[in-house]
């Protein structure tokens with residue numbers, strides 16, 4: 509007896525290559541940025557469609573048609589198509605109900621660090637734990653000394669990549685002056701308010717909140733001093749994050765009011781510094797590092813973004829801005845070097861289209877570079893979670 513041919517992404521894409529959009533027959537499904545994700549396990553195929561790009565009446569028929577089509581493939585025993593609304597507010601999330609993590613017949617077998625985080629209850633006072641952050645395993649700031657080095661793109665792709673590894677991830681966009689997270693995640697619409705708390709929006713498997721979802725961008729851009737501090741505090745205490753393994757905070761470049769408010773208001777368990785390889789960016793990165801060190805926030809490592817240009821034809825690497833700049837800097841300063849992300853047009857076009865590259869093309873060089881970094885981050889997140897719980901416990905006992 510011969511074993512069935514393995515199915516791969518290529519076969520699935522090939523099968524769907526003639527599929528056109530019922531409401532726009534000139535456009536192929538594969539060209540329409542509608543497919544979020546294809547996962548294959550043996551002979552089972554799961555495909556996720558981005559509901560926000562489909563006319564409401566067309567969603568269910570399209571889902572059923574694709575499912576039926578895939579089911580006809582010789583080696584497919586199960587084909588399931590899910591619709592993901594991309595936002596929490598639209599209430600159209602039609603994933604099957606989430607199973608409790610790591611449970612077998614009702615018995616919770618999750619490792620200790622993944623048990624529901626039971627941080628002690630909030631204590632009144634300035635530096636007491638904030639109630640909405642109580643069920644968060646640990647908090648990591650993504651920072652850069654200089655603007656435009658790709659900090660937000662890095663934060664988003666790391667968040668989605670961590671979620672793909674099974675972690676519950678939140679992303680708070682604290683870049684009050686230039687919030688780019690909603691656009692990069694393709695999030696639109698109104699934030700939902702329940703019991704006086706804001707609900708984060710969901711996209712690509714993560715929860716996200718940004719000042720850009722609450723006020724028009726022109727408004728926030730001119731805020732200074734107390735207004736900025738007030739906005740950061742609101743993002744921290746008025747958002748119902750729920751249970752998360754990790755909250756990533758995308759901070760604005762530099763060392764201003766936002767960073768100060770964050771480090772004075774909450775316990776940040778670690779900071780990751782994003783830098784490009786050039787000297788000037790590295791110099792600015794040093795300032796960012798110094799600020800976190802002043803507030804005793806551990807530096808978890810440095811990521812070099814736009815490390816090299818990767819030729820789309822032959823994958824040859826060209827080190828446009830010099831080689832190993834951030835890597836050498838990390839070594840000099842004694843911090844872990846977490847990895848390098850290539851300069852790849854698809855990272856920019858994905859961000860512009862609201863589809864992070866790790867979701868759009870998980871097998872790409874870029875997605876793999878982010879994944880390698882998140883594989884290093886997972887054990888760190890576990891360690892920080894345990895440390896945070898211990899620290900919070902100590903604080904309540906003081």
Ligand SMILES: Nc1ncnc2c1ncn2[C@@H]1O[C@H](COP(=O)(O)OP(=O)(O)OP(=O)(O)O)[C@@H](O)[C@H]1O
Pocket residue numbers: 652654655656657658659660661662683686688760761813814849850851852853854855856857859860
């Ligand atoms: N590795 C990369 N390859 C190609 N383009 C990239 C890469 N990283 C970031 N970009 C692009 O560079 C631009 C700046 O990136 P991004 O907004 O993430 O930077 P930032 O440091 O957060 O900026 P800001 O200082 O405005 O907050 C964006 O258009 C983004 O898509």
